[in-house]
Amino acid sequence: MTQIAIPYLFMRGGTSRGPYFQRGDLPEDLDTLAKVLIAAMGSGHALNIDGIGGGAAVTTKVAMISESMDDWADVDYFFAQVSVEEQLVDFKPTCGNIMSGVGPAAIELGLVKPTSDETVIHIRAVNTGARVEARIQTPNGQLTYEGETKIAGSPGTAAPIQLSFMGVVGSSTGAFLPTGNLRDTVQGIEVTCMDVAMPLVIAQAKDFKLTGYESAAELDENSDFFARMEAIRIEAGALMGMGDVSSSVTPKFGLLAPAREGGTIATRYFMPWKTHPTMAVTGAQCLASCALTPGTVSDGVLDRPDESPATVVLEHASGTIDVLVDFSAEDGFELNAAGLVRTARKLADGHVYVPHAIWAGIEEVDA
Numbered sequence: 001m002t003q004i005a006i007p008y009l010f011m012r013g014g015t016s017r018g019p020y021f022q023r024g025d026l027p028e029d030l031d032t033l034a035k036v037l038i039a040a041m042g043s044g045h046a047l048n049i050d051g052i053g054g055g056a057a058v059t060t061k062v063a064m065i066s067e068s069m070d071d072w073a074d075v076d077y078f079f080a081q082v083s084v085e086e087q088l089v090d091f092k093p094t095c096g097n098i099m100s101g102v103g104p105a106a107i108e109l110g111l112v113k114p115t116s117d118e119t120v121i122h123i124r125a126v127n128t129g130a131r132v133e134a135r136i137q138t139p140n141g142q143l144t145y146e147g148e149t150k151i152a153g154s155p156g157t158a159a160p161i162q163l164s165f166m167g168v169v170g171s172s173t174g175a176f177l178p179t180g181n182l183r184d185t186v187q188g189i190e191v192t193c194m195d196v197a198m199p200l201v202i203a204q205a206k207d208f209k210l211t212g213y214e215s216a217a218e219l220d221e222n223s224d225f226f227a228r229m230e231a232i233r234i235e236a237g238a239l240m241g242m243g244d245v246s247s248s249v250t251p252k253f254g255l256l257a258p259a260r261e262g263g264t265i266a267t268r269y270f271m272p273w274k275t276h277p278t279m280a281v282t283g284a285q286c287l288a289s290c291a292l293t294p295g296t297v298s299d300g301v302l303d304r305p306d307e308s309p310a311t312v313v314l315e316h317a318s319g320t321i322d323v324l325v326d327f328s329a330e331d332g333f334e335l336n337a338a339g340l341v342r343t344a345r346k347l348a349d350g351h352v353y354v355p356h357a358i359w360a361g362i363e364e365v366d367a
Helices: 030-041 102-108 216-220 223-239 281-292
Strands: 002-013 016-022 061-067 075-082 118-125 131-137 161-166 184-186 189-196 198-204 252-257 265-270 310-316 319-328 334-342 344-355 364-366
Touching: 002 102, 016 030, 030 061, 030 075, 030 344, 061 102, 075 102, 102 118, 102 131, 102 344, 184 223, 189 223, 189 281, 198 223, 198 281, 216 223, 216 265, 223 252, 252 281, 265 281, 281 310, 281 319, 281 334
Parallel strands: 016 061, 075 118, 198 252, 265 310
Antiparallel strands: 002 016, 002 344, 002 364, 061 075, 118 131, 131 161, 161 334, 184 189, 189 198, 252 265, 310 319, 319 334
């Protein structure tokens, strides 16, 4: 029986996991590409039993990397969010956690050569146009995954990967505040619709009669909350100029509450149909920006830092994440750059196979 073999790296990036492909090893046409990724990940089954997905939204993510034609960037990073139980692929968003693995993957794939003990790689996020500088540990010119950095949501420690995000304001909608307002009322709930690295609809947890400290499992079991949140998300998406978002993972949804573990503010982040077990890198930038912006739904929930750069510590369902924000507040909030530290690890490499009936492939392999 003929199948198509596609070379790949399998990596953990931040608190997500998935295959990293060279873009040239996959079909150019997005419809065919979606079919290939659905088959590779086993989308359409809760366990992804017929593919390499992990049965959760954070383990059905895909990175596609290529040499960049952009004068600034070294590599282009094209992201795909593959659905777990539905045979759907969303090419609209990007993912900062998976981006954590792009620098190491680019070195592994021979797209970038280490330059010194630390290699700086410029990454262009194809989906959103964001520019990201990644600092990768390469002692004696050799890529290493070993180190002492620990991130909430991933066991053990690893080498730090410093990510600096630029050009992320209005990455999906073209505007910091897509509705033009610091606050909107949608179905009786005050929300802030903001687009920084990821478009979000943000509300206070108490307005849903939640504490904001619930576990991811507790929130996932609250079907009444999810139904109300989704109705608000869909209506807010239209107000943000994003059209019908009922089948799209964007905008995402976030909740705010006062910090209780020594952080700046407590948060919960939704993907959007399940609770994120930790925190998305892109979502963290948007939530941190909301926290720093007077007049948003963050008012009254935190003691707002007023000096730049500011470290915003977001408490989330599995711990905390620090976002270093360089901003200007002279004429309203203006984001210059946001930085986070992540880790990554190569888990496996080889070939993933998809049926020939889906795609004839670059090269046919009998298996």
